[in-house]
Each structure stands twice: as structure tokens, then as C-alpha cells.
Amino acid sequence: MCPQPIIQLCNISYHYALTSSPVLHNLNLEVADERIGLIGPNGSGKTTLFQIMVGLLLPDHGHVLFDGRNMDSEKDFRLLRRQVGLLFQSADDQLFSPTVLEDVAFGPLNLGYSPEEARDLASGTLKELGLAGFEERITHRLSGGEKKLVALATILSMRPRLLLLDEPTNNLDPATRNRLIDILMGLPQAQLIISHDWDFLARTTSHLYTLEHGHLHRCDHDHIHSHQHIHRYGDHPHQHSD
Ligand SMILES: Nc1ncnc2c1ncn2[C@@H]1O[C@H](COP(=O)(O)OP(=O)(O)OP(=O)(O)O)[C@@H](O)[C@H]1O
Ligand SMILES: [Mg+2]
Incomplete structure (x- = not known):
């Protein structure tokens, strides 16, 4: 079914x-x-x-x-x-509070959780994402990648x-x-x-x-393919995304 x-x-x-x-x-x-x-x-x-x-x-x-x-x-x-939690393409469209904790607690507060519960949910979510210690960081000063993960945390804290x-x-x-x-x-x-x-x-x-x-x-179809490639700086440790 x-x-x-x-x-x-x-x-x-x-x-x-x-x-x-x-x-x-x-x-x-x-x-x-x-x-x-x-x-x-x-x-x-x-x-x-x-x-x-x-x-x-x-x-x-x-x-x-x-x-x-x-x-x-x-x-x-x-x-x-x-x-339904939407992670925006640009994290700057998602983050608007002064600190990371306030941003991540915003959703749970909006859902009716008490300030303590919202703070716990926010801290727990940050921890799950490997962002423990980011709570008091100034949101707009985060790096691009950090912002993306914090933006994800703002959604996950609402448990959609x-x-x-x-x-x-x-x-x-x-x-x-x-x-x-x-x-x-x-x-x-x-x-x-x-x-x-x-x-x-x-x-x-x-x-x-x-x-x-x-x-x-x-x-619907899988296609097996393999490829080899060569590029400059290839002797430095690195990974490929595709
Ligand atoms: N507010 C808007 N007014 C007019 N055209 C718009 C507006 N927003 C998006 N478009 C146009 O609509 C089309 C689709 O945009 P959309 O952002 O949905 O594409 P996308 O598939 O997400 O692209 P990308 O991979 O670059 O993110 C594009 O041609 C874009 O220029
Ligand atoms: Mg797009």
C-alpha cells in the first residue's frame, strides 16, 4: 500500500x-x-x-x-x-535574532513552549548538530557554513x-x-x-x-558509472563531492 x-x-x-x-x-x-x-x-x-x-x-x-x-x-x-520546516536557500533569510540561542528557541516559543522548555529544546538541537557552545554567539558574525547549520537548527528545534x-x-x-x-x-x-x-x-x-x-x-533508473580524473593540487589531502 x-x-x-x-x-x-x-x-x-x-x-x-x-x-x-x-x-x-x-x-x-x-x-x-x-x-x-x-x-x-x-x-x-x-x-x-x-x-x-x-x-x-x-x-x-x-x-x-x-x-x-x-x-x-x-x-x-x-x-x-x-x-513543515523550510530551510531557506540563503541562511541570512532565516536568521534574524541577535544570538544563536534566541534564533533557535524562536520556533519552539512560537509553538507555545515555555521560555525554559524552548531554551532546552534549542540547546539540545544545537548539541545534536555539533554546535554546543554556539548559544551566545552573535548570529550575523557566524561564517557561511555555521549560519547554514544554525538555520537548520532553527527548523529542527520545532520537531517538524x-x-x-x-x-x-x-x-x-x-x-x-x-x-x-x-x-x-x-x-x-x-x-x-x-x-x-x-x-x-x-x-x-x-x-x-x-x-x-x-x-x-x-x-527511476540507476546507472553505474566510474571515472578517473586528474587536477592541480591533487596531492593535497582532499575529498570530492561528486
Ligand atoms: N520575485 C521574483 N520576481 C520575478 N522573477 C522571479 C522572482 N523570484 C524568482 N524569479 C525567477 O523565477 C525563476 C525561478 O526561480 P527560482 O529561484 O525558483 O529557481 P531555482 O530553481 O531555485 O534556481 P537556483 O538553482 O538558482 O536556486 C528564475 O528565472 C527567477 O529569476
Ligand atoms: Mg533556488
């Missing part, structure tokens, strides 16, 4: 006001309790798709279902966003059912990228992950969609 979808997109079309051609064209997608990768060229509409899924953009046509219910008001989407991760490996060095893979694989939540990193998606997701010319295509 197919698992019950958490989110369904039905016949979604979207175009931005000043552009004539649609970014998304009559698109359908079901996300159940699974890990899905989403890949596609720059500008193909991946981020737009995530924004529609959580109600930050409203489609021209079509609708979003959450747990089988049609989301047709901002109130519906506010409830959806309590259970579904994670929408928009290019989570951006700004991460190879060791941190590998740590992120371990973290994501250890999480119980369903995940939909946008990335340009094929190897990352192969290691973190069980199937893949491509988005191109406004349409989604499911990639």
Missing part, C-alpha cells in the same frame, strides 16, 4: 508578475514519509516550488493538500508551517514532520558536508531536498525528481 502523502501538489502553475512564461506548469507531486531529492538547473523553479508548498507564494492554478486537506487560507498555511531543505550543502566544507549527511540520515523526518550535488542526493535520498521547463520528472 502507498504511504499516505503528507503534502500533495495538484496541478500547480505559477508565473511571476513581470514574466510572461510560467515557472511551474501544471505540476503534481506527492511527498509521503520518505526522502526525496530535487535537482534542476538554476532558475528552473525549485525554490519557487518550496515557497508554494508552505504558502509563501500562492499558485495561479492548482492547490496544496496537507494531510489530505486543502490549504486555502493563510490560517491553513500557518498551521502547515508548524509541521517534514523538512524542505533548499541547497543545505551550500557553503559547507567537505567534512561538514559529510557530517550533515550523517545528521540528515539520523533524522526521523520525511525530507525533500533541493541540491545541485548529485552525490549528496544519492547518499541522503531514496529517489529523485528533476525540474526543468516547469515540469517534474521522476528519475
